[in-house]
Amino acid sequence: MRLLPVLLAALIAAPSLAVAQTATPQAATPQVATPETGAPQDPAPPAPRREEPYPQFGLQLAIGAPDGAVLSFTYSPLYWLLLDAGFAYTLAPGFVLGLEFRPIDFFISPIIRGEYGYYFAGNTANQVKKWAGIPEAQWPLIGDASYNWFSGLVGVALGSRRGFTFALEGGIGALSLNVKGGTGTINNVVVTTGDYKVTSFMPVARLSFLYFF
Amino acid sequence: MKRLLLAALLPVIASIVGCNAFNIEADQPMACLTMPPQTFPVVAPSIPGAPGTFSGEIDLGISAVLPDFLVGGSPETHILNFQSLSVTLDGPPGASFVWLTGLEIVAQKGTTTPVLLVDYTPGSGTIGxxxxxxxxxxxxxxxxxxxxxxLAFSVSGTYDPRLFPSGATTWTGTITACFSAKVKKTFQEMIDGK
Known part of the structure; x- marks a missing residue:
């Protein structure tokens, strides 16, 4: 049930892919008239056109939730397949790995993306304490916190596969916040908490700029 | 083009209508509260040979010591389970619970139906x-x-007066109670402030 939006998006995008693959236009061969006879004459066969290979490497800057800000290196072994690995920073340093399909080489292209991200323990726990409105007396009960997530996204990319593209994606994700426990004395009661986990099934969104070189 | 736009918009639409599907879940498998030492007066048996008794009540004050997001909410979204209890006897070196013949802990407060949490009877082994x-x-x-x-613990029990320290009218112990807590809320419930 939870995968329904992604599946629907993929199904809707599929016919466009088929059209893009089958509707390769044939170059029309113009008839040229010679000045002497006025009769049409076949021109010399055109030199075979050398297709520029697609660039395979790119640099990507993305912002999103829960990604934060990500600067990643992109490798594209096939024009429709992109693999990326990047350094991320939000509340703490982390990394994001992505697998992305851009099936159409056109100015506008659908995107299907899968992603895994991990943020190391940094300032996350302090922010969680503040955002969750936890009284200062209880702060010792919350130790270091790291988080990771998996997400599936669909979206659109605008731009050239051979140069700069801008992409907007949305989807669903499963995030897991892993919090270390702690010990504190509150109201003369000594409280010891074990490690605990906060998980969320949540919407995710991502905005990215990619430049192939 | 319309299909492409629709494909891009679908996740957004799903996000908006999916507030009941999206959720957040916190799982605290163990949180232990060690109370300040508690003193329990004992009542000597009126009939020779019968066990003596003791009782008392401890207010745990859980709401003040555990984060509100874990324990502040309705039973539909929050779960608090009692897991275990330990009692350490305060006394001179060598003091032991050798005199204890039974201990019962009941959760109770106000009009909530009491729940029997612990019914302890010493085994045949050495009691420390x-x-x-x-x-x-x-x-x-x-x-x-x-x-x-x-949440308050009603503590009651029985003791063997022949083994209880002579002349003592109370015993003092430090109680540690361990709980697990779980909370699961949909985004809609969070928006609604439940």
Whole structure:
């Protein structure tokens, strides 16, 4: 049930892919008239056109939730397949790995993306304490916190596969916040908490700029 | 083009209408509260040969010591389970619970139906200065107690007057109670402030 939006998006995008693959236009061969006879004459066969290979490497800057800000290196072994690995920073340093399909080489292209991200323990726990409105007396009960997530996204990319593209994606994700426990004395009661986990099934969104070189 | 736009918009639409599908879940498998030492007056038996008794009540004050996001909410979204209890006897070196013949812990507060959590009877082994007992109702959700004013332990038990320190009218112990807590809320419930 939870995968329904992604599946629907993929199904809707599929016919466009088929059209893009089958509707390769044939170059029309113009008839040229010679000045002497006025009769049409076949021109010399055109030199075979050398297709520029697609660039395979790119640099990507993305912002999103829960990604934060990500600067990643992109490798594209096939024009429709992109693999990326990047350094991320939000509340703490982390990394994001992505697998992305851009099936159409056109100015506008659908995107299907899968992603895994991990943020190391940094300032996350302090922010969680503040955002969750936890009284200062209880702060010792919350130790270091790291988080990771998996997400599936669909979206659109605008731009050239051979140069700069801008992409907007949305989807669903499963995030897991892993919090270390702690010990504190509150109201003369000594409280010891074990490690605990906060998980969320949540919407995710991502905005990215990619430049192939 | 329309299909492409629709494909891009679908996740956004799903996000908007999916507030009941999206959720957040926190799982605290163990949180232990060690109370300040508690003193229990003992009542000597009126009939020779019968056991003596003791009783007392401890207000745990859980709402004040555990994060509100874990224990502040309705029983539909929050679960608080009692897991285990240990009692350490305060006394001179060598003091032990050798005199203890039974210990019962009942969760109670206000009008909430009391729940028997511990019914401890010493085994045949050596009894030291600490006793530990697991919950009789580890699946019982105690959140309703917190919603009705708090969670208190009613402690009662029996002792063997022949083994109890002569002349003593009380015993003092440090109680540690361990709980697990779980909360699951949909985004819609969070928006609604439930």
């Amino acid at each position: 200065s600490t006793i530990t007992a697991n919950s009789l109702a580890p699946g019982q959700n105690l959140i309703a107690f917190l919603n009705n004013g708090g």
